[in-house]
Amino acid sequence: MKSMKKRIVFIILICVMMVAGCANGASRKVADEGTGETKEELVTIGFSQVGAESDWRKENSESMRSTFTRDKGYELIFEDAQQKQQNQITAIRTFIQREVDYIVLAPVTEDGWDTVLGEARDAGIPVIIVDRMVNVDDDSLFTCWVGSDFKLEGKKACAWLKTYLERQHVNPSDVKIVDIQGTIGSSAQIGRTTGLRDAVLENGWSLLDAVTGEYTQAKGREAAARLLEKYDDINVIYCENDNEAFGALEAIEAAGKKAGGNIRAGEVMVISFDGVSEQALDNLRNGSISCIGECNPLHGPRVRKIIENLERGETPDKYEYVDEDIFSGFEDITEITVDGTSYPVKIMGK
Ligand code: GYE
Numbered sequence: 001m002k003s004m005k006k007r008i009v010f011i012i013l014i015c016v017m018m019v020a021g022c023a024n025g026a027s028r029k030v031a032d033e034g035t036g037e038t039k040e041e042l043v044t045i046g047f048s049q050v051g052a053e054s055d056w057r058k059e060n061s062e063s064m065r066s067t068f069t070r071d072k073g074y075e076l077i078f079e080d081a082q083q084k085q086q087n088q089i090t091a092i093r094t095f096i097q098r099e100v101d102y103i104v105l106a107p108v109t110e111d112g113w114d115t116v117l118g119e120a121r122d123a124g125i126p127v128i129i130v131d132r133m134v135n136v137d138d139d140s141l142f143t144c145w146v147g148s149d150f151k152l153e154g155k156k157a158c159a160w161l162k163t164y165l166e167r168q169h170v171n172p173s174d175v176k177i178v179d180i181q182g183t184i185g186s187s188a189q190i191g192r193t194t195g196l197r198d199a200v201l202e203n204g205w206s207l208l209d210a211v212t213g214e215y216t217q218a219k220g221r222e223a224a225a226r227l228l229e230k231y232d233d234i235n236v237i238y239c240e241n242d243n244e245a246f247g248a249l250e251a252i253e254a255a256g257k258k259a260g261g262n263i264r265a266g267e268v269m270v271i272s273f274d275g276v277s278e279q280a281l282d283n284l285r286n287g288s289i290s291c292i293g294e295c296n297p298l299h300g301p302r303v304r305k306i307i308e309n310l311e312r313g314e315t316p317d318k319y320e321y322v323d324e325d326i327f328s329g330f331e332d333i334t335e336i337t338v339d340g341t342s343y344p345v346k347i348m349g350k
Pocket of ligand 1: 056057243273295
């Protein structure tokens with residue numbers, strides 16, 4: 001009887017240990033070729049990251065790094081492409097040579113991936129696309145994608161602007177916008193630029209110019225400075241990320257103007273995207289940035305879920321869009337409507 005009890009306790013213990021082991025990590029049990037014994041092997045992931053151009057990107061890298069750790073059963077091979085597609089193509093080829101279990105690609109631009117993704121498919125390595133999209137002829141070239149609806153982000157920001165301008169009784173024909181775009185050809189740029197262009201046509205606003213700020217503060221400042229010099233009637237600067245907006249704020253001050261929502265009194269309104277850093281949220285609170293379309297960078301756990309699904313032999317959704325908010329420091333607009341759907345505006349308290 002005593003030994004029976006002991007045996008039950010032992011079996012329960014083994015079960016608990018197995019469950020704990022599974023919950024803890026993704027490592028695989030594989031047979032050692034030489035001895036035939038089973039051993040634990042880490043799941044290897046080759047991650048080709050765009051670069052480190054923005055606060056969003058840094059958060060995104062951190063999310064991937066802190067998710068795919070050895071103690072959770074992963075080996076993450078992290079390659080920073082410094083915003084160059086060629087570096088990403090080289091990184092993917094290296095991942096294939098190293099026979100990683102998964103390739104995760106955050107593509108800098110949408111076009112030009114067919115060949116290298118074909119090589120990954122031939123090697124039988126699943127490719128998960130994260131953040132921006134790829135534009136390929138055959139969508140079996142990648143397993144799935146997870147990221148944001150960038151056009152919706154743009155539409156929401158413009159819906160906020162429209163509501164704001166109406167409340168301030170600003171004549172649509174007096175609205176003079178410049179667009180500081182992101183990296184040309186990236187999904188985030190294409191979506192946010194399209195959202196703005198559509199709204200400009202619908203509302204009768206003027207889009208004076210559009211130039212890229214490459215998603216960086218330095219390029220954003222340069223672009224804004226040039227535009228403020230070229231046009232003296234700009235009253236809205238639409239920046240396609242927060243770092244460009246920080247640069248634009250510097251340029252507005254250097255031009256002797258004031259950033260803010262009171263455009264009838266000559267202030268220059270700044271709108272942007274991401275809402276990741278404290279600096280951006282502080283700018284919303286002090287009114288120098290009027291509205292931010294949230295873009296969520298925390299994709300690590302999302303990619304991990306996809307990999308866990310694949311490890312279990314399941315098929316993840318081909319496209320997974322992340323829910324996002326819209327932020328403002330102005331208290332009177334609490335809701336906006338895009339294509340018949342209303343979205344609450346998150347107000348950043350002073
Ligand atoms: O908004 C910007 C970054 O692709 C969503 O890239 C990303 C964008 C993000 O550099 O800050």
